[in-house]
Amino acid sequence: MDALRLMLELFLMPLVAFVIGLAMVLLMRRIGARLQRRVGPPLLQPLWDIIKLHGKETQTSHGLIHEIGIVMAIGGFVAAVTLIPVPGMNGLAEQGGLIALIYMMMIPSLGLALGVGQCANPNGSIGISRALTAMLAYDIPMVIVVFGIAFFFGSTNLVQIVEAQQAGGIATWGLVEMPLLAIAGLFAMQAMLGKQPFEIYIAPAEIATGPMVEMGGKFLGGLFIMQCFQLYTAGALYTLLFLGGGENWLTFLIKVFGVVAIPMTIAFLFPRYRTEDVVRLVWKWPAMIGLLGIAFLMY
């Protein structure tokens, strides 16, 4: 019975994540439209985009690794989603823990790098080298934040972390207990989602969307699906670490959407930094704030 329940959860969790992710993509585009005083896309626009891209009649593949790279990009996030406990479903969260989750969230970038490498397009190579440099940049504050959380709760088990936060209401939320780490985490999340001002690896005007330059049809469709999972993973992870997870689906969804809306709102007001500036900025400010937060926790 337990195995059956686990199978059901492993099937349902990515599905739920995908649907929520679609809504988040819509949220992102609507926020952008509102800030630019436009109407914005209709309700099911993200879904139509994905269906259309997979329904293309000619697909330009650049070889086997190109296709495997996309599968890795989606698969990494699907694996990550099963490690994130949501109300009513724990999936593999008990067994996996925070460190496995952070590890899984790096796989999509590596898969994308493999796939783009096979395309042999110079714009793509520049884009992916910038993307991996950005990953190196935001992973340092990310690891600092994760270390601080694990130190504070004395556990890397996400289920326990959430339970500890829900024990005393808002007063025991990570956000209240560790405000400096929460700020650093939000900063790192902005870079992790690749939103402006940390958007250099996509850079539509200069390097023609970077890693996505040779991706058409189902490959771009795969990346759109990946984006849905990416938004959900980032929002849910932040919610679990700092906002006490969700007591039920309603509060969980409110928190997750609220968290994702913050970087989106900031994003559309900014141009972008150069790669070296991103590294300098992210290694300086969020990393320093995070270290300061840990120092406050320890003494």
Next chain:
Amino acid sequence: MTEVTKTPAAGDALPVKTGKRTNPLANVFDELVRFAQSRSLFMLHYCTGCGAIELPPAMTSRFDMERLGIQPMVSPRQADILLVTGYVSVKTLKRVILTYEQMNSPKYVIGICSCTVNGGMYWQSYATAKKLNDYMPVDIYIAGCMPRPEAVIAGLRGLIEDIRRGTADTWKDYYRRYDHYLGNQQRLFGEDWQTPTDVIAEARHYGLFGPGTLGERTALLERHQKPLEALEMKLDIPELMARRSGLGSKGRTEVK
């Protein structure tokens, strides 16, 4: 999808499936895909002329194309619509054709401004391609010098309606009558004109062969076609090479 095993001879008519499929569920599926295709259009604008100036108002807050599901994309691989805005000189036309052939089907071409229709005010120019649809199939022309954003939106709505009904399939025409289009291209660019995209192989692979895919013009292409080869990796900076060779010889002497 029809599998084409033997190479069809010139003038051979191959069965290209058209119209509704017999399975009702497949029909529903086709309807869904067509609807999604009509509601989600990624637009690559090849801004060659003055018509491009009417696109920003059509995209931004006043007219907002995104509410129709149309958004700009920057790479031909991602795009569905190729928007040619303004006159196309002979040199530009080569790039437009390269771009068009790199796009994934179904793809649509929109010619904006009267210059793409008949050369417009460049009618007497020796360096301007007059009719865009001599060189690639065009779905919709939006005439005017320049058309207002309202006209652009109206044209795009027309295209959306065509796609939803399934009648916007001129992209198949490029495969089925490749000989005709290639002939017109060769007339401008010379006999040895070739593109990196192998249109005939694509037509063969996707079962899009038509009576006019092969002909005397494609025979001419095959005679002149050079196989594509990867570029040699080399650095052509004299100072750097000189320094490198200097270092190399020095290293060798040190080893001695």
